[in-house]
Amino acid sequence: MSVAADAKSAVERPPPRARGWPRSRVIGYVLIGIWIAAGGGIVAYLVWAWNGELFAKYGPSYLEGLGVTLSLVGISIVLGAILSFPVAYARMSKNRILSGLAYCYVYFFRGTPLLVQAFLVYYGVGSFKPQLEMVGLWGFFREAFNCGVFAFALNTAAYQAEILRGAIESVPRGQWEGAASLGLHKLQTLWKIILPQALVVALRPYGNELILMIKASAIVAIITVYDLMGMAKLTYSRTFDIQAYIWVAVVYLVIVEILRHGIEWIERRITIHLKR
Amino acid sequence: MLSVWTLLSWGPDGWLDDIVSGAAVTVLLALATLPIGLTIGFFIALGKQSEEPSLRIAANIYTTIFRGLPELVTLFLFFFGGPLILQYLIRLVRPEATIDVNAFVAGMIVLAIIFSAYASEVFLSAFRAIPKGQYEGGYAVGLSYGQTMRKVILPQLVRIAFPGLENCWLSLLKDTSLVSVVGLAETLRQAGVAARVTKHTFLFFSVAAVVFLILAVVSSLATGAIQRSLSRREARR
Numbered sequence: 001m002s003v004a005a006d007a008k009s010a011v012e013r014p015p016p017r018a019r020g021w022p023r024s025r026v027i028g029y030v031l032i033g034i035w036i037a038a039g040g041g042i043v044a045y046l047v048w049a050w051n052g053e054l055f056a057k058y059g060p061s062y063l064e065g066l067g068v069t070l071s072l073v074g075i076s077i078v079l080g081a082i083l084s085f086p087v088a089y090a091r092m093s094k095n096r097i098l099s100g101l102a103y104c105y106v107y108f109f110r111g112t113p114l115l116v117q118a119f120l121v122y123y124g125v126g127s128f129k130p131q132l133e134m135v136g137l138w139g140f141f142r143e144a145f146n147c148g149v150f151a152f153a154l155n156t157a158a159y160q161a162e163i164l165r166g167a168i169e170s171v172p173r174g175q176w177e178g179a180a181s182l183g184l185h186k187l188q189t190l191w192k193i194i195l196p197q198a199l200v201v202a203l204r205p206y207g208n209e210l211i212l213m214i215k216a217s218a219i220v221a222i223i224t225v226y227d228l229m230g231m232a233k234l235t236y237s238r239t240f241d242i243q244a245y246i247w248v249a250v251v252y253l254v255i256v257e258i259l260r261h262g263i264e265w266i267e268r269r270i271t272i273h274l275k276r
Numbered sequence: 277m278l279s280v281w282t283l284l285s286w287g288p289d290g291w292l293d294d295i296v297s298g299a300a301v302t303v304l305l306a307l308a309t310l311p312i313g314l315t316i317g318f319f320i321a322l323g324k325q326s327e328e329p330s331l332r333i334a335a336n337i338y339t340t341i342f343r344g345l346p347e348l349v350t351l352f353l354f355f356f357g358g359p360l361i362l363q364y365l366i367r368l369v370r371p372e373a374t375i376d377v378n379a380f381v382a383g384m385i386v387l388a389i390i391f392s393a394y395a396s397e398v399f400l401s402a403f404r405a406i407p408k409g410q411y412e413g414g415y416a417v418g419l420s421y422g423q424t425m426r427k428v429i430l431p432q433l434v435r436i437a438f439p440g441l442e443n444c445w446l447s448l449l450k451d452t453s454l455v456s457v458v459g460l461a462e463t464l465r466q467a468g469v470a471a472r473v474t475k476h477t478f479l480f481f482s483v484a485a486v487v488f489l490i491l492a493v494v495s496s497l498a499t500g501a502i503q504r505s506l507s508r509r510e511a512r513r
Contacts, residue, residue, distance in 0.1 A: 028323075028330030035337050111446075111492040112485045113453035116464055120485060123471060124478035218346035222457055229348060242357045249349050256344040 042246060049243055058235045058244070065231035066251065068145070072220060072227060073213045076149050080156030087161035092168070102161070109158035115219050117155055122147040122223040148220040152213065159209055167202035168194060200270060207263030211256055218252070228252070283474055284483070291470040291480070298466030299487045305383055305452045305462065310445065312388040317395030324396065325403050335396070342393035347451055351386045355458045358382065383455035391448050398440030402433050435506050442499045449491055463487050 090102035109117065125132060125141040132138040140146050171194050179189035221230035232248035235241070286292045323335030342350065359375045366373045406429060414424030456465035467484035471477040 022328070024326055024328040024331055028326070028328045028332075028334055031323075031334035032330050035334060107492075108485070108489065112488040113450040113464070115453045115456075116481060116485050116488060119464070119468070120478065120481040123468075124481050127476065127478035215344075215346040218348040219454070221348070229346070232349075232352075236352075236356070242353075242360055245349065245353050245356065249345055249353060252346055252349055253341065253344045257340070260344075 313391030321399030
């Protein structure tokens with residue numbers, strides 16, 4: 001055996017494909033088999049339990065519920081985004097009191113379950129009925145949908161403020177200094193230099209927040225809003241048919257998957273200039 | 277009309293004892309879920325980084341489904357659908373049997389599934405952060421796959437994954453409140469009962485919020501201590 005032959009055989013090659021039936025392959029095939037059986041079982045159940053009458057009766061209400069879910073999430077995300085700017089500003093400010101207040105706000109909304117916050121708004125405002133009637137806001141809070149939007153907007157504002165803060169702080173200080181040396185004032189710097197760079201960083205967390213909100217929006221069904229989940233609950237309470245929840249699960253999964261892939265696509269597009 | 281302090285006192289007039297027992301259930305549920313969720317999550321992560329494509333696909337299906345479904349939908353599917361399947365299976369053997377689902381157990385299963393789906397992503401990125409040389413070094417000194425995992429990889433994995441797992445734990449703690457919807461007497465449920473009976477809704481739901489805040493503060497203190505002891509043990513490089 002020569003040294004050269006040894007060196008040749010030492011060239012790094014990808015490991016040979018495992019042949020036959022190693023343990024991991026057996027487990028993998030069994031697990032996939034279980035998934036196929038479960039998926040097939042659900043499809044078979046849906047086909048077997050198919051009830052055209054029921055579908056015609058409750059199908060449209062699901063669509064209506066989907067509309068409620070999407071508008072609830074849309075309105076809260078936009079309101080939350082608007083509210084998140086002052087919160088993020090306060091959080092980054094050098095004023096101790098201001099940043100402390102913003103920290104408490106963020107800690108409260110991130111540290112307590114959204115369900116508790118929704119209950120606090122929906123059931124809790126009843127305690128302030130006379131005061132609210134005096135200001136004329138009682139009509140607003142009597143609607144469960146408005147309460148949901150109120151709680152969700154406050155909640156998502158806390159999360160979005162943190163995303164925004166993280167993204168702005170990820171932009172190097174030199175960018176601020178460079179802009180200042182060119183004579184741009186703070187607001188111009190923020191708008192023209194910092195935000196465009198920060199939003200590229202923030203896109204993925206914002207996308208995750210959107211998906212989290214869609215998923216979290218299911219809990220407004222508990223405070224009697226007839227969103228997608230609310231319609232499923234209503235259908236189930238009338239028919240005691242588990243199909244009600246299977247269909248709603250399918251709809252949520254499809255929405256979340258579409259959003260997830262959409263966000264990935266957008267991210268690929270807007271980070272093209274960063275690829276090397 | 278009872279004063280606020282009477283309402284929040286311990287004993288027959290006050291509701292503090294009920295709320296505290298609810299908080300205990302919340303903590304118990306989260307603690308009981310944690311080991312199951314961590315174990316499942318670890319094996320899912322192993323499957324995801326396996327060289328065997330079928331194992332990867334099976335693991336990815338799991339996370340896609342359980343991270344994509346709202347927690348509430350998963351809970352309702354298992355709480356209402358699980359008994360149907362179980363009943364069907366049991367009636368094949370004993371036709372007269374009926375099933376009664378315990379909200380605690382159902383909540384534990386669902387929360388463990390959701391927790392493991394998120395934890396597996398954390399474990400996966402931790403696995404990717406460990407250089408291949410660590411495995412090779414383990415094999416080179418004659419350790420088997422299992423030994424390398426236990427003695428070389430896991431200690432590093434825990435350190436890298438810890439901050440991510442801490443987040444998973446905090447959201448697990450918050451998700452326990454959802455189980456109140458299927459009737460488990462945890463913090464939110466107890467607070468809701470108190471609110472309905474006394475009509476002091478804002479007061480009692482604020483108390484529930486405060487309980488969750490306290491739990492969050494306590495667990496961040498605990499995780500801080502664990503984190504410090506983990507980083508003390510880290511090898512100098």
